Amino acid sequence: MVKKAENIIVGISIGDLNGIGSEVVLKTFEDTRMLELCTPVIFANVKILSFIKKTLQLNVNLHGIDKMEQIVPGKINVLNVWREGVNLEFGVNDENVGKYAVRSFTAATKALKEGLVDVLVTAPINKYNIQSEEFHFPGHTDYLDQELEGDALMLMVQDGLRVGLFTDHIPVNEVSNHLTEALIHKKIETVHKTLIQDFGITRPKIAVLGLNPHCGDNGVIGKEDDAVIKPALKKMFDKGIMVFGPFSADSFFGLSQYEKYDAVIANYHDQGLVPFKTLSFGNGVNYTAGLNKIRTSPDHGTAYEIAGKGEADYNSFKEAVYLAIDVYNNRNEHKELVKNPLKTKQKQL
Structure with missing residues (x-):
């Protein structure tokens, strides 16, 4: 009822x-x-x-x-x-x-x-x-x-802008150790499910940011993007989830690329929340997805x-x-x- x-x-x-x-x-x-x-x-x-x-x-x-x-x-x-x-x-x-x-x-x-x-x-x-x-x-x-x-995931929301996190309240120097294929899959699945059941989006599109500057520049500035994130995203895409990336984080929000997607997933707290709070002008909401x-x-x-x-x-x-x-x-x-x-x-x- x-x-x-x-x-x-x-x-x-x-x-x-x-x-x-x-x-x-x-x-x-x-x-x-x-x-x-x-x-x-x-x-x-x-x-x-x-x-x-x-x-x-x-x-x-x-x-x-x-x-x-x-x-x-x-x-x-x-x-x-x-x-x-x-x-x-x-x-x-x-x-x-x-x-x-x-x-x-x-x-x-x-x-x-x-x-x-x-x-x-x-x-x-x-x-x-x-x-x-x-x-x-x-x-x-x-x-x-x-x-x-369920599995809690911090999702920051302001109108059509939704920013989730692979990791949240952990030190920056521990982020790469937490970024496993299993974690990435679990978080993407949580975001995908919440976009459908909680936001009424039938076929959601999800963008994922790269961990390192310029997504590692083919391994010159870090190997995690090529070795962990890209393969994990490909497996999720092959399963039918429309997930794209990784995208270079330094220009993603400035070029308004986020407008093409129903949610964006950042790798760590400040990578996601700094641009979100800059864009949301004090009207943002923290939603605990996945529960x-x-x-x-x-x-x-x-x-x-x-x-x-x-x-x-x-x-x-x-x-x-x-x-x-x-x-x-x-x-x-x-x-x-x-x-x-x-x-x-x-x-x-």
Whole structure:
């Protein structure tokens, strides 16, 4: 059964309370039209968010609840994950505040796993102050990869621009050691599948960037492009996946070659995210592809330098909510098309 828009429940983890996360979340839902698209549930504490709302002079009405059964459509629901007060100091890296970011995130993930929320949108965390004996992950994605079925892949999205990564949060000097044929195949298959089921693209075209300058110049500046990447791409192409490359990374975005493809896969974090963030102008979204559940986040961090000043741009978070809802609807439509192949043929016609 297809849900009405306002009944799509968007779970939101609050992130680092000393950063801009709470601000961009609340600013997003200042526009009451957002409540016609979904029902938000923020995993935090209603008193703390009321304090932040008052401090930043935001015009939102918060509905505090103690269990998911109390959710009210048309309201900004705040599930009280904890009751005690938290000492906030905007712009400060605080380990204690980091613990509450983890409590919010793990509670929201649990609700996502149990189907109590339909999608998850995560506000920014500080990757350093969340570390503990109980939670030792580089960030959201690695924890979700453990808790949810599938293989997580970071896919940055802004309209038709989609940039994925073969490797993400690892040192640059370890990238070449991680680039195996098996990894390349797995990531390409994940991107191919998500373009079909999550973005509704029937025959997606994928571009892959080269690892070395000028793709190694026939082995003069590194052998990985010829020895590993090219053979791996050929095998995927022969299997019927429309994957092309490797392309020289230095000119690929500058020449707008990305516009010819439905997704681009970079070899490491900065190779993909530097051009993406340059082109997305603060409207980009981080989508975790490859999982059995849907999670998005804004493409920025805690921004301590402007926290508590009311200056944060909320567009990226708003776009993260939009994308989560779109992917939710696309997945449901894809499931229906798989059940009824006749609809698939009619759609292609």
